[in-house]
Amino acid sequence: QSETLLAGLIGRGIGLSRTPAMHMAEAEAQGLSSLYRLLDMDAPERSQLGLAGILSACEACGFDGLNVTYPYKIDVIELLDTLSDNARAVGAVNTVVLSQGRRIGHNTDLWGFAESFRRGLEGSATDHALLLGAGGAGVAVAHALADCGIARLTIVDSDRGRAERLAEQVSRNRPGVTAQATDDPGAGIRRDPPDGIVNATPMGMAKLPGMAIDAALIEPAMWVADIVYFPLETELLRVARAKGCRVLPGSGMAVFQAVRAFELFTGRAAESERMAATFEAL
Ligand code: NAD
Known part of the structure:
Protein backbone atom coordinates (compact mmCIF):
# COMPACT_ATOMS: atom_id res chain seq x y z
CA GLN A 1 0.00 0.00 0.00
CA SER A 2 1.30 3.45 -0.86
CA GLU A 3 1.22 6.46 1.41
CA THR A 4 1.12 8.86 -1.53
CA LEU A 5 -0.43 8.94 -4.98
CA LEU A 6 1.34 10.48 -7.95
CA ALA A 7 -0.50 9.91 -11.22
CA GLY A 8 -1.81 11.61 -14.32
CA LEU A 9 -4.03 11.38 -17.37
CA ILE A 10 -2.43 11.34 -20.82
CA GLY A 11 -4.67 12.34 -23.71
CA ARG A 12 -5.85 15.17 -25.89
CA GLY A 13 -8.69 17.58 -25.20
CA ILE A 14 -8.94 16.34 -21.60
CA GLY A 15 -9.46 19.71 -19.92
CA LEU A 16 -12.89 18.82 -18.52
CA SER A 17 -11.99 15.35 -17.23
CA ARG A 18 -13.36 14.57 -13.77
CA THR A 19 -10.81 11.80 -13.20
CA PRO A 20 -8.16 13.93 -11.42
CA ALA A 21 -10.69 15.22 -8.89
CA MET A 22 -12.00 11.71 -8.19
CA HIS A 23 -8.51 10.35 -7.51
CA MET A 24 -7.32 13.26 -5.40
CA ALA A 25 -10.49 13.42 -3.28
CA GLU A 26 -10.33 9.66 -2.65
CA ALA A 27 -6.63 9.88 -1.78
CA GLU A 28 -7.25 12.75 0.59
CA ALA A 29 -10.14 10.91 2.28
CA GLN A 30 -7.74 8.01 2.88
CA GLY A 31 -5.06 10.30 4.33
CA LEU A 32 -2.71 10.10 1.34
CA SER A 33 -0.99 13.11 -0.13
CA SER A 34 -1.67 13.08 -3.82
CA LEU A 35 -1.08 14.78 -7.09
CA TYR A 36 -2.97 13.75 -10.22
CA ARG A 37 -1.97 15.83 -13.23
CA LEU A 38 -3.76 16.36 -16.52
CA LEU A 39 -1.08 15.68 -19.14
CA ASP A 40 -2.65 17.15 -22.25
CA MET A 41 -0.50 16.11 -25.19
CA ASP A 42 -1.57 19.18 -27.15
CA ALA A 43 0.62 21.32 -24.86
CA PRO A 44 3.81 22.19 -26.79
CA GLU A 45 6.16 20.97 -24.04
CA ARG A 46 4.56 17.53 -24.26
CA SER A 47 3.78 17.20 -27.94
CA GLN A 48 7.54 17.46 -28.54
CA LEU A 49 8.21 14.57 -26.19
CA GLY A 50 5.59 12.30 -27.72
CA LEU A 51 3.89 9.43 -25.91
CA ALA A 52 7.08 7.43 -25.33
CA GLY A 53 8.87 10.49 -23.98
CA ILE A 54 6.12 11.47 -21.58
CA LEU A 55 5.80 7.90 -20.30
CA SER A 56 9.54 7.76 -19.58
CA ALA A 57 9.45 11.18 -17.95
CA CYS A 58 6.60 10.17 -15.64
CA GLU A 59 8.34 6.91 -14.78
CA ALA A 60 11.58 8.76 -14.02
CA CYS A 61 9.68 11.19 -11.78
CA GLY A 62 8.28 8.35 -9.68
CA PHE A 63 4.68 8.29 -10.90
CA ASP A 64 2.67 5.37 -9.52
CA GLY A 65 0.75 5.18 -12.75
CA LEU A 66 -1.09 6.85 -15.56
CA ASN A 67 -4.51 6.81 -17.11
CA VAL A 68 -4.51 6.90 -20.88
CA THR A 69 -7.32 8.16 -23.04
CA TYR A 70 -8.09 9.26 -26.59
CA PRO A 71 -6.13 8.87 -28.85
CA TYR A 72 -3.48 6.74 -27.11
CA LYS A 73 -5.21 3.66 -25.70
CA ILE A 74 -3.88 1.41 -28.46
CA ASP A 75 -0.60 3.20 -29.24
CA VAL A 76 0.55 2.90 -25.63
CA ILE A 77 0.56 -0.91 -25.73
CA GLU A 78 3.90 -1.25 -27.54
CA LEU A 79 5.52 0.84 -24.80
CA LEU A 80 4.49 -1.53 -21.99
CA ASP A 81 6.09 -4.65 -20.47
CA THR A 82 2.96 -6.68 -19.78
CA LEU A 83 -0.80 -6.50 -20.14
CA SER A 84 -3.59 -7.75 -17.89
CA ASP A 85 -5.87 -10.39 -19.41
CA ASN A 86 -8.63 -7.81 -19.94
CA ALA A 87 -6.31 -5.33 -21.64
CA ARG A 88 -5.06 -8.08 -23.92
CA ALA A 89 -8.59 -9.21 -24.78
CA VAL A 90 -9.80 -5.69 -25.54
CA GLY A 91 -6.56 -4.64 -27.25
CA ALA A 92 -6.58 -1.28 -25.47
CA VAL A 93 -5.12 0.13 -22.26
CA ASN A 94 -6.56 2.93 -20.16
CA THR A 95 -4.47 2.41 -17.02
CA VAL A 96 -0.72 1.91 -16.75
CA VAL A 97 0.82 0.91 -13.43
CA LEU A 98 4.48 1.94 -13.08
CA SER A 99 6.20 -0.27 -10.56
CA GLN A 100 9.89 -1.06 -10.03
CA GLY A 101 10.84 -0.23 -13.58
CA ARG A 102 7.98 -2.19 -15.08
CA ARG A 103 4.98 -0.88 -16.99
CA ILE A 104 1.81 -2.92 -16.68
CA GLY A 105 -1.21 -2.15 -18.85
CA HIS A 106 -4.80 -2.62 -17.66
CA ASN A 107 -8.23 -1.92 -19.09
CA THR A 108 -10.41 -0.66 -16.28
CA ASP A 109 -13.10 0.55 -18.73
CA GLY A 250 -22.76 6.45 -18.37
CA SER A 251 -21.49 8.03 -15.16
CA GLY A 252 -21.19 4.60 -13.53
CA MET A 253 -18.60 3.39 -16.05
CA ALA A 254 -16.65 6.65 -15.67
CA VAL A 255 -16.63 6.32 -11.87
CA PHE A 256 -15.82 2.61 -11.67
CA GLN A 257 -12.96 2.79 -14.19
CA ALA A 258 -11.43 5.30 -11.77
CA VAL A 259 -12.24 3.14 -8.73
CA ARG A 260 -10.27 0.25 -10.19
CA ALA A 261 -7.45 2.49 -11.38
CA PHE A 262 -7.11 3.99 -7.87
CA GLU A 263 -6.84 0.48 -6.44
CA LEU A 264 -4.20 -0.47 -9.00
CA PHE A 265 -2.18 2.70 -8.41
CA THR A 266 -2.26 2.58 -4.59
CA GLY A 267 -2.91 -1.04 -3.61
CA ARG A 268 -5.76 0.30 -1.44
CA ALA A 269 -9.48 -0.32 -1.76
CA ALA A 270 -11.40 2.71 -2.97
CA GLU A 271 -14.79 3.75 -1.67
CA SER A 272 -16.88 3.90 -4.82
CA GLU A 273 -19.75 5.92 -3.27
CA ARG A 274 -17.25 8.61 -2.32
CA MET A 275 -15.73 8.70 -5.79
CA ALA A 276 -19.22 8.85 -7.31
CA ALA A 277 -20.10 11.76 -5.03
CA THR A 278 -17.00 13.64 -6.21
CA PHE A 279 -17.93 12.92 -9.83
CA GLU A 280 -21.48 14.17 -9.33
CA ALA A 281 -20.41 17.30 -7.46
CA LEU A 282 -18.39 18.56 -10.44
P1 NAD B 1 -15.10 5.69 -31.27
O1 NAD B 1 -15.13 6.83 -32.20
O2 NAD B 1 -13.88 4.86 -31.13
O3 NAD B 1 -16.30 4.68 -31.64
C1 NAD B 1 -17.62 5.06 -31.90
C2 NAD B 1 -18.23 4.04 -32.84
O4 NAD B 1 -19.61 4.34 -33.01
C3 NAD B 1 -17.61 4.04 -34.24
O5 NAD B 1 -17.24 2.72 -34.59
C4 NAD B 1 -18.71 4.59 -35.14
O6 NAD B 1 -18.69 4.02 -36.43
C5 NAD B 1 -19.96 4.18 -34.38
N1 NAD B 1 -21.13 5.01 -34.63
C6 NAD B 1 -21.21 6.36 -34.60
N2 NAD B 1 -22.48 6.76 -34.84
C7 NAD B 1 -23.22 5.63 -35.00
C8 NAD B 1 -24.59 5.38 -35.28
N3 NAD B 1 -25.46 6.39 -35.37
N4 NAD B 1 -25.00 4.09 -35.39
C9 NAD B 1 -24.12 3.07 -35.29
N5 NAD B 1 -22.81 3.25 -35.03
C10 NAD B 1 -22.36 4.51 -34.90
O7 NAD B 1 -15.53 6.30 -29.85
P2 NAD B 1 -15.34 5.58 -28.44
O8 NAD B 1 -14.01 5.89 -27.90
O9 NAD B 1 -15.75 4.16 -28.56
O10 NAD B 1 -16.38 6.38 -27.54
C11 NAD B 1 -17.77 6.39 -27.81
C12 NAD B 1 -18.46 7.25 -26.75
O11 NAD B 1 -18.39 6.60 -25.50
C13 NAD B 1 -17.76 8.58 -26.53
O12 NAD B 1 -18.45 9.57 -27.22
C14 NAD B 1 -17.83 8.82 -25.04
O13 NAD B 1 -18.83 9.77 -24.75
C15 NAD B 1 -18.25 7.52 -24.46
N6 NAD B 1 -17.32 6.95 -23.49
C16 NAD B 1 -17.73 6.87 -22.19
C17 NAD B 1 -16.91 6.30 -21.24
C18 NAD B 1 -17.37 6.20 -19.82
O14 NAD B 1 -16.54 5.97 -18.95
N7 NAD B 1 -18.66 6.35 -19.54
C19 NAD B 1 -15.66 5.80 -21.61
C20 NAD B 1 -15.26 5.89 -22.95
C21 NAD B 1 -16.11 6.47 -23.87
Whole structure:
Protein backbone atom coordinates (compact mmCIF):
# COMPACT_ATOMS: atom_id res chain seq x y z
CA GLN A 1 0.00 0.00 0.00
CA SER A 2 1.30 3.45 -0.86
CA GLU A 3 1.22 6.46 1.41
CA THR A 4 1.12 8.86 -1.53
CA LEU A 5 -0.43 8.94 -4.98
CA LEU A 6 1.34 10.48 -7.95
CA ALA A 7 -0.50 9.91 -11.22
CA GLY A 8 -1.81 11.61 -14.32
CA LEU A 9 -4.03 11.38 -17.37
CA ILE A 10 -2.43 11.34 -20.82
CA GLY A 11 -4.67 12.34 -23.71
CA ARG A 12 -5.85 15.17 -25.89
CA GLY A 13 -8.69 17.58 -25.20
CA ILE A 14 -8.94 16.34 -21.60
CA GLY A 15 -9.46 19.71 -19.92
CA LEU A 16 -12.89 18.82 -18.52
CA SER A 17 -11.99 15.35 -17.23
CA ARG A 18 -13.36 14.57 -13.77
CA THR A 19 -10.81 11.80 -13.20
CA PRO A 20 -8.16 13.93 -11.42
CA ALA A 21 -10.69 15.22 -8.89
CA MET A 22 -12.00 11.71 -8.19
CA HIS A 23 -8.51 10.35 -7.51
CA MET A 24 -7.32 13.26 -5.40
CA ALA A 25 -10.49 13.42 -3.28
CA GLU A 26 -10.33 9.66 -2.65
CA ALA A 27 -6.63 9.88 -1.78
CA GLU A 28 -7.25 12.75 0.59
CA ALA A 29 -10.14 10.91 2.28
CA GLN A 30 -7.74 8.01 2.88
CA GLY A 31 -5.06 10.30 4.33
CA LEU A 32 -2.71 10.10 1.34
CA SER A 33 -0.99 13.11 -0.13
CA SER A 34 -1.67 13.08 -3.82
CA LEU A 35 -1.08 14.78 -7.09
CA TYR A 36 -2.97 13.75 -10.22
CA ARG A 37 -1.97 15.83 -13.23
CA LEU A 38 -3.76 16.36 -16.52
CA LEU A 39 -1.08 15.68 -19.14
CA ASP A 40 -2.65 17.15 -22.25
CA MET A 41 -0.50 16.11 -25.19
CA ASP A 42 -1.57 19.18 -27.15
CA ALA A 43 0.62 21.32 -24.86
CA PRO A 44 3.81 22.19 -26.79
CA GLU A 45 6.16 20.97 -24.04
CA ARG A 46 4.56 17.53 -24.26
CA SER A 47 3.78 17.20 -27.94
CA GLN A 48 7.54 17.46 -28.54
CA LEU A 49 8.21 14.57 -26.19
CA GLY A 50 5.59 12.30 -27.72
CA LEU A 51 3.89 9.43 -25.91
CA ALA A 52 7.08 7.43 -25.33
CA GLY A 53 8.87 10.49 -23.98
CA ILE A 54 6.12 11.47 -21.58
CA LEU A 55 5.80 7.90 -20.30
CA SER A 56 9.54 7.76 -19.58
CA ALA A 57 9.45 11.18 -17.95
CA CYS A 58 6.60 10.17 -15.64
CA GLU A 59 8.34 6.91 -14.78
CA ALA A 60 11.58 8.76 -14.02
CA CYS A 61 9.68 11.19 -11.78
CA GLY A 62 8.28 8.35 -9.68
CA PHE A 63 4.68 8.29 -10.90
CA ASP A 64 2.67 5.37 -9.52
CA GLY A 65 0.75 5.18 -12.75
CA LEU A 66 -1.09 6.85 -15.56
CA ASN A 67 -4.51 6.81 -17.11
CA VAL A 68 -4.51 6.90 -20.88
CA THR A 69 -7.32 8.16 -23.04
CA TYR A 70 -8.09 9.26 -26.59
CA PRO A 71 -6.13 8.87 -28.85
CA TYR A 72 -3.48 6.74 -27.11
CA LYS A 73 -5.21 3.66 -25.70
CA ILE A 74 -3.88 1.41 -28.46
CA ASP A 75 -0.60 3.20 -29.24
CA VAL A 76 0.55 2.90 -25.63
CA ILE A 77 0.56 -0.91 -25.73
CA GLU A 78 3.90 -1.25 -27.54
CA LEU A 79 5.52 0.84 -24.80
CA LEU A 80 4.49 -1.53 -21.99
CA ASP A 81 6.09 -4.65 -20.47
CA THR A 82 2.96 -6.68 -19.78
CA LEU A 83 -0.80 -6.50 -20.14
CA SER A 84 -3.59 -7.75 -17.89
CA ASP A 85 -5.87 -10.39 -19.41
CA ASN A 86 -8.63 -7.81 -19.94
CA ALA A 87 -6.31 -5.33 -21.64
CA ARG A 88 -5.06 -8.08 -23.92
CA ALA A 89 -8.59 -9.21 -24.78
CA VAL A 90 -9.80 -5.69 -25.54
CA GLY A 91 -6.56 -4.64 -27.25
CA ALA A 92 -6.58 -1.28 -25.47
CA VAL A 93 -5.12 0.13 -22.26
CA ASN A 94 -6.56 2.93 -20.16
CA THR A 95 -4.47 2.41 -17.02
CA VAL A 96 -0.72 1.91 -16.75
CA VAL A 97 0.82 0.91 -13.43
CA LEU A 98 4.48 1.94 -13.08
CA SER A 99 6.20 -0.27 -10.56
CA GLN A 100 9.89 -1.06 -10.03
CA GLY A 101 10.84 -0.23 -13.58
CA ARG A 102 7.98 -2.19 -15.08
CA ARG A 103 4.98 -0.88 -16.99
CA ILE A 104 1.81 -2.92 -16.68
CA GLY A 105 -1.21 -2.15 -18.85
CA HIS A 106 -4.80 -2.62 -17.66
CA ASN A 107 -8.23 -1.92 -19.09
CA THR A 108 -10.41 -0.66 -16.28
CA ASP A 109 -13.10 0.55 -18.73
CA LEU A 110 -14.15 -3.10 -19.06
CA TRP A 111 -14.47 -3.70 -15.32
CA GLY A 112 -15.92 -0.20 -14.92
CA PHE A 113 -18.85 -0.88 -17.21
CA ALA A 114 -19.34 -4.38 -15.80
CA GLU A 115 -19.44 -3.14 -12.21
CA SER A 116 -21.79 -0.31 -13.13
CA PHE A 117 -24.06 -2.83 -14.87
CA ARG A 118 -23.98 -5.32 -11.97
CA ARG A 119 -24.93 -2.63 -9.47
CA GLY A 120 -27.29 -0.51 -11.56
CA LEU A 121 -29.16 -3.21 -13.46
CA GLU A 122 -29.02 -6.00 -10.89
CA GLY A 123 -31.39 -8.85 -11.66
CA SER A 124 -32.02 -7.74 -15.26
CA ALA A 125 -32.53 -10.31 -17.98
CA THR A 126 -29.24 -11.15 -19.69
CA ASP A 127 -30.11 -13.55 -22.47
CA HIS A 128 -29.69 -11.10 -25.35
CA ALA A 129 -28.25 -7.57 -25.59
CA LEU A 130 -27.97 -5.14 -28.48
CA LEU A 131 -24.75 -3.10 -28.53
CA LEU A 132 -24.71 0.11 -30.57
CA GLY A 133 -21.14 1.12 -31.44
CA ALA A 134 -18.07 -1.05 -31.92
CA GLY A 135 -15.38 1.61 -31.45
CA GLY A 136 -12.81 1.85 -28.68
CA ALA A 137 -15.33 1.94 -25.85
CA GLY A 138 -17.66 -0.55 -27.53
CA VAL A 139 -14.95 -3.22 -27.47
CA ALA A 140 -14.57 -2.90 -23.70
CA VAL A 141 -18.36 -2.81 -23.20
CA ALA A 142 -18.87 -5.94 -25.32
CA HIS A 143 -16.44 -7.91 -23.15
CA ALA A 144 -17.99 -6.45 -20.01
CA LEU A 145 -21.47 -7.55 -21.12
CA ALA A 146 -20.10 -11.06 -21.58
CA ASP A 147 -18.68 -10.92 -18.05
CA CYS A 148 -22.12 -9.84 -16.77
CA GLY A 149 -23.69 -12.99 -18.14
CA ILE A 150 -25.02 -11.84 -21.51
CA ALA A 151 -25.45 -15.01 -23.55
CA ARG A 152 -26.13 -13.46 -26.97
CA LEU A 153 -24.80 -10.15 -28.22
CA THR A 154 -25.94 -8.38 -31.38
CA ILE A 155 -23.59 -5.59 -32.50
CA VAL A 156 -24.43 -2.64 -34.74
CA ASP A 157 -22.01 -0.05 -36.09
CA SER A 158 -22.37 2.30 -39.03
CA ASP A 159 -19.03 0.80 -40.04
CA ARG A 160 -20.16 -2.80 -40.65
CA GLY A 161 -16.60 -4.16 -40.68
CA ARG A 162 -16.03 -2.91 -37.14
CA ALA A 163 -19.15 -4.64 -35.88
CA GLU A 164 -18.05 -7.88 -37.56
CA ARG A 165 -14.52 -7.70 -36.19
CA LEU A 166 -15.86 -7.08 -32.70
CA ALA A 167 -18.27 -10.01 -32.96
CA GLU A 168 -15.32 -12.26 -33.90
CA GLN A 169 -13.15 -10.82 -31.14
CA VAL A 170 -15.78 -11.38 -28.44
CA SER A 171 -16.51 -14.91 -29.67
CA ARG A 172 -12.78 -15.67 -29.48
CA ASN A 173 -12.18 -14.10 -26.06
CA ARG A 174 -15.45 -15.06 -24.40
CA PRO A 175 -16.40 -18.41 -25.96
CA GLY A 176 -19.56 -18.66 -23.84
CA VAL A 177 -21.11 -15.77 -25.77
CA THR A 178 -22.75 -15.93 -29.17
CA ALA A 179 -21.92 -12.61 -30.88
CA GLN A 180 -23.14 -11.45 -34.27
CA ALA A 181 -23.06 -8.23 -36.29
CA THR A 182 -26.09 -6.76 -38.01
CA ASP A 183 -26.78 -3.92 -40.43
CA ASP A 184 -30.44 -3.67 -39.70
CA PRO A 185 -31.15 -3.42 -35.97
CA GLY A 186 -34.82 -2.65 -36.66
CA ALA A 187 -35.52 -5.94 -38.39
CA GLY A 188 -33.38 -7.76 -35.84
CA ILE A 189 -35.21 -6.27 -32.88
CA ARG A 190 -38.62 -7.09 -34.28
CA ARG A 191 -37.57 -10.67 -35.07
CA ASP A 192 -35.58 -11.29 -31.91
CA PRO A 193 -36.12 -8.52 -29.32
CA PRO A 194 -33.15 -8.01 -26.99
CA ASP A 195 -33.53 -7.82 -23.21
CA GLY A 196 -31.51 -4.63 -23.25
CA ILE A 197 -29.68 -2.05 -25.33
CA VAL A 198 -26.34 -0.33 -24.72
CA ASN A 199 -25.27 2.80 -26.54
CA ALA A 200 -21.48 2.97 -27.07
CA THR A 201 -21.65 5.39 -30.00
CA PRO A 202 -20.97 9.08 -29.41
CA MET A 203 -24.60 9.87 -30.32
CA GLY A 204 -26.26 11.75 -27.51
CA MET A 205 -23.21 13.76 -26.47
CA ALA A 206 -23.91 17.46 -26.03
CA LYS A 207 -22.04 18.12 -29.27
CA LEU A 208 -23.73 15.23 -31.10
CA PRO A 209 -27.40 15.24 -30.08
CA GLY A 210 -29.78 12.49 -31.10
CA MET A 211 -29.72 8.74 -30.67
CA ALA A 212 -28.33 5.79 -32.61
CA ILE A 213 -31.57 3.81 -32.60
CA ASP A 214 -35.15 4.53 -33.61
CA ALA A 215 -37.10 5.36 -30.43
CA ALA A 216 -40.05 3.26 -31.65
CA LEU A 217 -37.91 0.11 -31.29
CA ILE A 218 -37.48 0.57 -27.54
CA GLU A 219 -39.95 -1.47 -25.50
CA PRO A 220 -40.83 -0.81 -21.83
CA ALA A 221 -39.57 -4.27 -20.80
CA MET A 222 -36.05 -3.54 -22.08
CA TRP A 223 -33.24 -2.12 -19.95
CA VAL A 224 -31.29 0.66 -21.64
CA ALA A 225 -27.71 1.71 -20.82
CA ASP A 226 -25.73 4.61 -22.20
CA ILE A 227 -22.01 5.17 -21.78
CA VAL A 228 -22.19 8.78 -22.90
CA TYR A 229 -22.22 10.86 -19.71
CA PHE A 230 -22.13 14.43 -20.95
CA PRO A 231 -25.01 15.12 -20.56
CA LEU A 232 -25.76 12.61 -17.81
CA GLU A 233 -29.31 12.13 -19.10
CA THR A 234 -28.94 11.55 -22.84
CA GLU A 235 -31.86 11.62 -25.25
CA LEU A 236 -31.76 7.81 -25.34
CA LEU A 237 -32.10 7.56 -21.56
CA ARG A 238 -34.82 10.21 -21.48
CA VAL A 239 -36.86 8.36 -24.10
CA ALA A 240 -36.29 4.99 -22.41
CA ARG A 241 -37.16 6.30 -18.95
CA ALA A 242 -40.37 7.84 -20.32
CA LYS A 243 -41.33 4.42 -21.68
CA GLY A 244 -40.78 2.86 -18.26
CA CYS A 245 -37.48 1.07 -19.06
CA ARG A 246 -34.81 0.48 -16.41
CA VAL A 247 -31.93 2.76 -17.38
CA LEU A 248 -28.22 2.96 -16.60
CA PRO A 249 -26.37 6.25 -17.15
CA GLY A 250 -22.76 6.45 -18.37
CA SER A 251 -21.49 8.03 -15.16
CA GLY A 252 -21.19 4.60 -13.53
CA MET A 253 -18.60 3.39 -16.05
CA ALA A 254 -16.65 6.65 -15.67
CA VAL A 255 -16.63 6.32 -11.87
CA PHE A 256 -15.82 2.61 -11.67
CA GLN A 257 -12.96 2.79 -14.19
CA ALA A 258 -11.43 5.30 -11.77
CA VAL A 259 -12.24 3.14 -8.73
CA ARG A 260 -10.27 0.25 -10.19
CA ALA A 261 -7.45 2.49 -11.38
CA PHE A 262 -7.11 3.99 -7.87
CA GLU A 263 -6.84 0.48 -6.44
CA LEU A 264 -4.20 -0.47 -9.00
CA PHE A 265 -2.18 2.70 -8.41
CA THR A 266 -2.26 2.58 -4.59
CA GLY A 267 -2.91 -1.04 -3.61
CA ARG A 268 -5.76 0.30 -1.44
CA ALA A 269 -9.48 -0.32 -1.76
CA ALA A 270 -11.40 2.71 -2.97
CA GLU A 271 -14.79 3.75 -1.67
CA SER A 272 -16.88 3.90 -4.82
CA GLU A 273 -19.75 5.92 -3.27
CA ARG A 274 -17.25 8.61 -2.32
CA MET A 275 -15.73 8.70 -5.79
CA ALA A 276 -19.22 8.85 -7.31
CA ALA A 277 -20.10 11.76 -5.03
CA THR A 278 -17.00 13.64 -6.21
CA PHE A 279 -17.93 12.92 -9.83
CA GLU A 280 -21.48 14.17 -9.33
CA ALA A 281 -20.41 17.30 -7.46
CA LEU A 282 -18.39 18.56 -10.44
P1 NAD B 1 -15.10 5.69 -31.27
O1 NAD B 1 -15.13 6.83 -32.20
O2 NAD B 1 -13.88 4.86 -31.13
O3 NAD B 1 -16.30 4.68 -31.64
C1 NAD B 1 -17.62 5.06 -31.90
C2 NAD B 1 -18.23 4.04 -32.84
O4 NAD B 1 -19.61 4.34 -33.01
C3 NAD B 1 -17.61 4.04 -34.24
O5 NAD B 1 -17.24 2.72 -34.59
C4 NAD B 1 -18.71 4.59 -35.14
O6 NAD B 1 -18.69 4.02 -36.43
C5 NAD B 1 -19.96 4.18 -34.38
N1 NAD B 1 -21.13 5.01 -34.63
C6 NAD B 1 -21.21 6.36 -34.60
N2 NAD B 1 -22.48 6.76 -34.84
C7 NAD B 1 -23.22 5.63 -35.00
C8 NAD B 1 -24.59 5.38 -35.28
N3 NAD B 1 -25.46 6.39 -35.37
N4 NAD B 1 -25.00 4.09 -35.39
C9 NAD B 1 -24.12 3.07 -35.29
N5 NAD B 1 -22.81 3.25 -35.03
C10 NAD B 1 -22.36 4.51 -34.90
O7 NAD B 1 -15.53 6.30 -29.85
P2 NAD B 1 -15.34 5.58 -28.44
O8 NAD B 1 -14.01 5.89 -27.90
O9 NAD B 1 -15.75 4.16 -28.56
O10 NAD B 1 -16.38 6.38 -27.54
C11 NAD B 1 -17.77 6.39 -27.81
C12 NAD B 1 -18.46 7.25 -26.75
O11 NAD B 1 -18.39 6.60 -25.50
C13 NAD B 1 -17.76 8.58 -26.53
O12 NAD B 1 -18.45 9.57 -27.22
C14 NAD B 1 -17.83 8.82 -25.04
O13 NAD B 1 -18.83 9.77 -24.75
C15 NAD B 1 -18.25 7.52 -24.46
N6 NAD B 1 -17.32 6.95 -23.49
C16 NAD B 1 -17.73 6.87 -22.19
C17 NAD B 1 -16.91 6.30 -21.24
C18 NAD B 1 -17.37 6.20 -19.82
O14 NAD B 1 -16.54 5.97 -18.95
N7 NAD B 1 -18.66 6.35 -19.54
C19 NAD B 1 -15.66 5.80 -21.61
C20 NAD B 1 -15.26 5.89 -22.95
C21 NAD B 1 -16.11 6.47 -23.87
